[in-house]
Amino acid sequence: MPFREINSKMVEATVVPGQRMFSQRGAMLAYRGDVTFTPNTAGGQGGLMSMIGRRVAGEATPLMTVEGNGTVMFGHGGHHIQVIGLTGDTLYVEADRLLAFDGTLEQGTMFMGSQGGVMGMVRGQVTGQGLFTTTLKGHGAVAVMAHGGVIQLPITPGRPVHVDPQAYVAHHGDVRNKLSTALGWRDMMGRGSGEAFQLELSGSGAVYVQASEEKL
Numbered sequence: 001m002p003f004r005e006i007n008s009k010m011v012e013a014t015v016v017p018g019q020r021m022f023s024q025r026g027a028m029l030a031y032r033g034d035v036t037f038t039p040n041t042a043g044g045q046g047g048l049m050s051m052i053g054r055r056v057a058g059e060a061t062p063l064m065t066v067e068g069n070g071t072v073m074f075g076h077g078g079h080h081i082q083v084i085g086l087t088g089d090t091l092y093v094e095a096d097r098l099l100a101f102d103g104t105l106e107q108g109t110m111f112m113g114s115q116g117g118v119m120g121m122v123r124g125q126v127t128g129q130g131l132f133t134t135t136l137k138g139h140g141a142v143a144v145m146a147h148g149g150v151i152q153l154p155i156t157p158g159r160p161v162h163v164d165p166q167a168y169v170a171h172h173g174d175v176r177n178k179l180s181t182a183l184g185w186r187d188m189m190g191r192g193s194g195e196a197f198q199l200e201l202s203g204s205g206a207v208y209v210q211a212s213e214e215k216l
Helices: 044-056 113-127
Strands: 003-007 010-015 020-024 028-040 063-074 080-093 098-102 106-111 132-146 150-155 161-163 168-181 197-210
Touching: 003 080, 010 020, 010 028, 010 080, 010 098, 020 028, 063 098, 080 197, 132 168, 132 197, 150 161, 150 168
Parallel strands: none
Antiparallel strands: 003 010, 010 063, 020 063, 020 098, 028 063, 080 132, 080 168, 098 132, 106 132, 150 197, 161 197, 168 197
């Protein structure tokens, strides 16, 4: 169910009988045809554990199940929208940045500390972003939101990419993340941006970075 980009802040999706998609509550701008929108209480295809994980993380972004026969236009808060296509791999994305995605994708939750260790947990405390990251796996399309536009940076072996945690939007591929400090603990007090912390992504894949550190 691919998305058609209407402009940088709006996308359109075709909904067909027998298939469904999920969207963030409040993301529907307009629709044509016989389309229904119902609250999703099971956390997408990730089921109950996915929903619990997001609630523990403070990322219980409500989802709507979209079904029927027609077209739907999505957008939210005037944010920039980036469409990402998946061909069997896994996308890691902050839950509050999800605008809409194919119902064929399997949704789950990853604890960032499992890759970043103690510093992965510090990331959530200092930057205000969650300790959990939503995962979407399979074949399909995902529309994510960001401030001021998005750039895709390739991650190649031996050439890690360092990102301000608040500018991080999503990543995919065989990638490991590690949060490192650029300043001493005494200097970091009151600083939550990349001047104090850097999210290091290494391996093989890509990371999506927004142009502004503003939170959604």
